[in-house]
Amino acid sequence: MAPSSLDVLLKGSSGRNTRGLLRVIILVTIAAAAVSSRLFSVIRFESIIHEFDPWFNFRATKYLVENGFYSFWDWFDDRTWHPLGRVTGGTLYPGLMVTSGIIYHVLLLLTIPVDIRNVCVLLAPGFSGLTALAMYLLTSEMSTSPSAGLLAAAFMGITPGYISRSVAGSYDNEAIAIFLLVFTFYLWIKAVKNGSIMWGALTALFYGYMVSAWGGYVFITNLIPLHVFVLLCMGRYSSRVYISYTTWYALGTLGSMQIPFVGFLPIRNSDHMSALGVFGLIQLVAFADFIRSYLPGKQFQKLLTSMILLTVGLGLGGLVLLSVSGVIAPWSGRFYSLWDTGYAKVHIPIIASVSEHQPTAWPAFFFDLNFLIWLFPAGVFMCFQKLKDEHVFVVIYSVLASYFAGVMVRLMLTLTPIVCVAAALALSAILDNFLVASTPSPTAESKAKASTEDKSLRSTREPVVGIYSYLSKAVVTGSVTLYLLLFVAHCTWVTSNAYSSPSVVLASKLPDGSQFIIDDYREAYYWLRQNTPDNAKIMSWWDYGYQIGGMADRPTLVDNNTWNNTHIATVGKAMSSREEVSYPILRQHDVDYVLVVFGGLLGYSGDDLNKFLWMVRIAEGIWPDEVKERDYFTARGEYRVDEEATPAMKNSLMYKMSYHNYQSLFPAGQAMDRVRGTKLPKESPQLNTLEEAFTSENWIVRLYKVKDLDNLGRDHSHAVAFDKGLKRKRATKHKGPRVLRTE
Amino acid sequence: MRFFTATVLGLLAPSLCAATSLTTPSRLDLASNFKPPQVFKNTNLVRNTNLEKGYVRETINVVVENVDSQPQRDYYVPFPDEVFELVGGFEVRDKKAPEKGRFDVDATEAVSSSGNQYFVVHLPEPLAPKSQITLGISYSVLSSLSPLPATIGQADKQYLSYSFSAYTPSAYTTVTQKTKLKFPSTDVPDYTTTEGLKSGSDPERKGATYTYGPYDTAKVAPGTEYPVSVRYQFTKPVITVNLLERDLEVSHWGGNLATEERYWLRNNGSQLTNQFSRVDWTFTNYQKAPTSAVRELTYPLQPGSVDPYFVDDIGNVSTSRYRPSKGKNNANLELKPRYPIFGGWNYSFKIGWNNELSSFLRRAAGVDSDSYVLKVPLIEGPKMAEGIQYERVVVRVVLPEGSHNVRFETLEGANSNGLPGANHISASLSSLQTYMDTLGRTTLTLEVDSLTDEARDATIVVTYDHTMFDALRKPFTLFAGMVTVFVAAWGVGKIDISIKKR
Secondary structure, X not given: OOOOHHHHHHOOOXXXXXXXXXXXXXXXXXXXXXXXXXXXXXHHOOOOOOOOHHHHHHHHHHHHHHHHHHHHHOOOEOOOOOOOOEOHHHOOOOHHHHHHHHHHHHHHHOOOOOOHHHHHHHHHHHHHHHHHHHHHHHHHHHOOOHHHHHHHHHHHHHOHHHHOOOOOOOOOXXXXXXXXXXXHHHHHHHHXXXXXXXXXXXXXXHHHHHHHHOOOHHHHHHHHXXXXXXXXXXXXXXXXXXXXXXXHHHHHHHHHOOOOOOOOHHHHEHHHHHHHHHHHHHHHHHHHHHHHOOOOHHHHHHHHHHHHHHHHHXXXXXXXXXXXXXXXXXXXXXXXXXXXXXXXXXXXXXXXOOHHHOOOOHHHHHHHHOOHHHHHHHHHHHHHHHOOHHHHHHHHHHHHHHHHHHHOHHHHHXXXXXXXXXXXXXXXXXXXHHOOOOOOOHHHHHHHHHHHOOOOXXXXXXXXXOOOOHHHHHHHHHHHHHHHHHHHHHHHHHHHHHOOOOOOOEEEEOOOOOEEEEOHHHHHHHHHHXXXXXXXXXXXXXXHHXXXXXXXXXXXXXXXXXXXXXXXXXXXXXXXXXXXXXXXXXXXXXXXXEEEEOOOOOOOOOOHHHHHHHHHHHHHHHOOOOOOHHHHOOOOOOOOOOOOOOHHHHHOHHHHHHHOOOHHHOOOXXXXXXXXXXXXXXXXXXXXXXXXXXXXXXXXXXXXEEOOOOOOOOOHHHHHHHHOOOOOOOHHHHHOOOOOOOO | OHHHHHHHHHHHOOOOOOOOOOOOOOEEOOOOOOOXXXXXXXXXXXXXXXXXXXXXXXXXXXEEEEOOOOOEEEEEEEEEHHHHOOEEEEEEXXXXXXXXXXXEEEEEOOEOOOOEEEEEEEEEEEEOOOXXXXXXXXXXXXXXXXXXXXXXXXXXXXXXXXXXXXXXXXXXXXXXXXXXXXXXXXXXXXXXXXXXXXXXXXXXXXXXXXXXXXXXXXXXXXXXXXXXXXXXXXOOXXXXXXXXXXXXXXXXXXXXXXXXXXXXXXXXXXXXOOOOOHHHHHHHHHHOXXXXXEOOEXXXXXXXXXXXEEEEXXXXXXXXXXXXXXXXXXEEEEEOOOOOEOEOOEEEEEEEEEEEHHHXXXXXXXXXXXXXXXXXXXXXXXXXXXXXXXXXXXXXXXXXXXXXXXXEEEOOOOXXXXXXXXXXXXXXXXXXXXXXXXXXXXXXXXXXXXXXXXXXXXXEEEEEEOOHHHHHHHHHHHHXXXXXXXXXXXXXXXXXXXXXXX
C-alpha cells in the first residue's frame, strides 16, 4: 500500500517528518512562484483589470459587493443591451464574483481595508497557487514516486498554457475554474480509489462550485461518466466505483441545478445526457453484479448480454425520441463547432469572429507547453503500463483534451493540467532511476519488484534493475536539468511578452528605451464618464461593450455577452450602412454617442476597420438584402480603404467615422493609414448626421455625438451643405430625398 | 484564556475623550426688520478688487469713526444673501497693527426685510466716541465671474464678466470711497463708464488697473447701488473644485504621514460652441498657445515627499510626472489630466503621497510626555497662476488608535492666511476602523466652505494624547487573536468525530 500524499505530510518517523517538511516548503515555494510569475503586468503597469470579459466580471462583483447577494441574484441590468436590458443575475456564472465577494467581506471583517479591484486583480494569481497545490495532490494519487507530484505542481505553476488565462488582472471565470477542475478531479480519483461516500460528496461539492464558476464544467460532466463507462467496459466494476459515481452524480446534479443559468439543463440538455446514461448503466451493472452472486456463471453471462443490449437499445431510442420531440435540447452551437471547425463560420459568425474560438495552430502547443508536450505521450504511455483505475482516467482525459485543444485555442487550458500530470509522471520516472547515486543490486531489486507488481502487465513483470553507468546517469540528469531550466526561461519569457499586456493600456518604447504608455481607451472612457449625462447611450461594436460598462459607466447597446444576435446585427447594420440608413437606426435606439476604434494614426491593428467585415457578415446574416459582404470588396476582391474603395465602403458610417477630419492632420494629399499601409483620399469623408465629440490623444478612440433632428426640419445633409454655403441641388428635389423616418 | 479576556477587557476600557475646542459654525439670528445701528461712519474707503485669478479677491481698507455717544464694538459688513454663501476666507484686522491678529467675526442669518446677510466684526476693544480705527477687510468671492460669451470656439480667447456696485456696499454712511480693479491683462473690451458721479473720466485707466472713484458719497444713503460691469480677457481655465477631501493619516509605528486628496474638479469657463476637435487641440498644443482648458496642474509637495500617486476612478493616470525635491526645494508633482478640461467639463481624481512623520510631529514639552503636537498644512492643492477655488473642503486628520484629548487650532501670521475665523470651521471627532483596529482611530474632521488657493499656506496644529498602552494595543490584539486561532485549531483537532469504535 503506497502512502497517500496527506499521510506523507502528516505522519511518520522523524526522517519522514523532515521530508514532509521539505515537501511543504517546496510546495509553498512553488505556490509563491506561481503567484509571482503572474504579476508582471501589475509591476509593469498597475493593478488593473485586463481585456474585455474581466471588466464585466469586475462590474458584476462591484454590484454584488454594493447591493448584496440577493439583489445580485435578481439583477436585471438596464444599462446594457439598451433597450432590451439583460437578466444578468440569471445569465452568468456567479462563482467568480461570489468568491471575490466573500474574500472581500472576510478582509473587511478583519478590518483590512482593501479595494475590491485589488481583490479581483489578484484573485487569479492566488488561485493559481492553489491550483499548483491541487495538482500536487492529483499527481500524487497517480504515482508512488514522491517527486511526481512536486514536478507536476511546479509545471502547473508556471506553464504558459495556464498563465495565459490567469495573470493578475485577468479576472475571468477560468481564474478559479482551473483550480476547481483539478481539485474536483483529485477528489474524484480519491473517491474512486477509496469508494468513500465522503470523497464522492466532496467531489460533488466542488463540482457544484465549478458549475457555478465556468461553463467548462461540462467537461467534468462528461469526463467522469466516460471514466466510469470505460472502467465498466474494462470489466472493472466495483462497489467503489458504484458508490463514488452515484454519490457524485446525485449530489452534483442537484448542486448544479441551483445555479439559475444552469437550471434544468442537467436533465434536459444533450451535453449532460452521458452522465445520466452512465448513472442508469451503473445501476444495471450493480444489479447484474448482485444477481451474479446468486446465479451460476453461464446463465449469468447470457442474462447480462441480453440485459445490456436491451437497455442500451432502449436508452438510445428514448434519447433520440426525446431529442426529436424537443424535450431534450439539441446540442448547442459551440458544441457543434467542437466537432466541425468550419461550422461556426457558416452558421454562427458571432462565435467564429472571436479569435479564441479559432482552431489552434500547431506551434501554439509548443509555445504554451514547451517540453511538456513531448513528455506528455511518454507519461500517457506509462499510465498504460500501470493502468489502475486512476491511470485510465489520465488516459481518457489526455485523449479528449488533446482533441479539444486542437479544435479551439482557448481549450488549451483544459489540456494543460493533464499534460502536467503526464509529463511529471514521465520525468519523475526518469529522475527516480537516474538520480540514484548508488549502484543497484539486481537481486534485491528483482525481489522487491516481483513481490509488489504481480498483477500488472507482462512487460512490467520483468525485474527492473536500474542504471549502472555513472556516465549515462550524468548525461541524462544533465540534459533533464537543461530542459527544466530552458522550460523556466521559456515560461518566463512567454509570460512576460505574450500574456502580461492588459490590452486596455498599450505600451511602447521611446527611442531612449523608456516606457511610453498609450492610454487612449481610458482617456476616452473617462471623458464619457465625466462629461456625458449618466444615461447617455453609447453605441459601439460589441467588443467594447463591457469596457464601456465598466470604465465609462454608461449604457451600451451591445456587449461581449452576445446573447442577442439580432441586436448585434442591428449595430453591424448601422455601422456598415449609409448615413441615411443608419441615422434612423441610431434614433430608434436612443443612441447619443457612437464609439469607434481607429488605429490608423498609430498603426494599432486591432481597430474597427479591421473588424469591419465581421460587422458586415453578422448584419448580412439578418438582412441579406440590405447588407452584402461583396459590396465592400473591390471588383478584384480586395479590401481597400483608399481612393479605390467601393462606394459601399466609402459611404459606410464606419468608414466615415474612422477617417472623419483625419486628413487635416497631414499636409494635403499626404494622409496615410498606418495600419492598412495605404494613402487615403485627399478629402476626408463628410459626416452629416453625427458630429465629432471627442478623439483621444492618439486617435485610437473616436466618439461621435448623434445630432438631434434639424431645427428647421431639413435633411441633415442639406443642413450641412447650407452651413458650408453650398448651393442646394435642384435635382435631388425631383427625385425626392430619402425621407428620414424617426418614429 | 484568562489572559485573552483580560486583554480584551483592557482594550475596551478607554473611551474617546471629547475635546473642548471642537465647534460647529452657528449663525446669529437677527430680527426680520433688523438694521445695523448707525453708530459708525466710514470716513474713507478704498476697495481693491483683484481679478487676476479665477475668483474675485477683495481687500477693503476703511477708516471707521464712532459717531455715537457710547463706545461701540460691533461693526456690520453686509452682503446680499446670494453672495454671502460665496464669500470665503473673510478676515478683518486692524490695518495699523496687522500682527495683532484677526478680529472675531460672527455670521448672521439672512435678514428678510433687506435681503442682506452680515458679518459682525467684534472689535477687540470698544471704539470710543469720535475716535477712529482703520479696518483691513479681506475676502474672496467664489463663482462670481461669468464667462461672456458663454460658449466660444476651442482656440478662441475667453472673456469673463464681473458685475458689482460702484458704491461699495456698507451698512454705514461712507464719506469718500474708490474702487481699484486689477485685471490680468490690458484687454478689457467692455466696462461701464459712470456719468455724473465725479468730474473727469470714470473709470481712470492705468495699464491693467482701472479705478472707479473717488466718489464723495456722504449724502448717499447706505445700501445704494450703482451697478457696474466689466468684461476682460481671461484665456485661462476657471478651475473650481466642487469638493476636496483630504486625508492625513498619522502612523506612529510606521513613522509616516500619509496624505491622500480626492478632487472633484470642474472648469467654469466658457463652454465649447462646437464639439471638441482633436486636430485643433493638437495644433494649439504644438504652438503652446494660451487656452481656456486645463492642460496640466502643478502641485508643489513638501520636501521629502515620496511614493506619489495620481489615479482616478479607472486607475492610474499615466500622464503625470514627479520631480523629487533637491535639497530644501519643494518637490513638484505635475499632473496632466487624461484629457484637456474645457469649460463645463469635469474631472475627478485622487492623489496621495507619504512623508516622514518626524518633520510634522513632536512630543509636547518633555520626553516622557504622552502628548503630541502635529503641525500640518490644512490644504495644499495645485499652485496655478489662474488660481483655484474650493467650494467645499473636508480635511480628515486620522490620528493613531486610542488618541484622545484632541484639540486643534489654526496658525495665524501677520498676513491673511486665506482661512475664515476658527468659529467658521466645523470640527468633529469620530473613529475610523481600519487595518485591524479594535477601537478605531480617532479622526478629526474639519469642514470649510468657500476656500481659495490663498489658503495654501494655512497651517493647523493638532494636539493629542497617546500613551504607551495605546501604542501596544494592536500588537497585543494580534497576538491574542493568533493565540485564539491556534488554540481553537488545536481544540478542534482534538475532537474525535469518527463513528467507528476504537
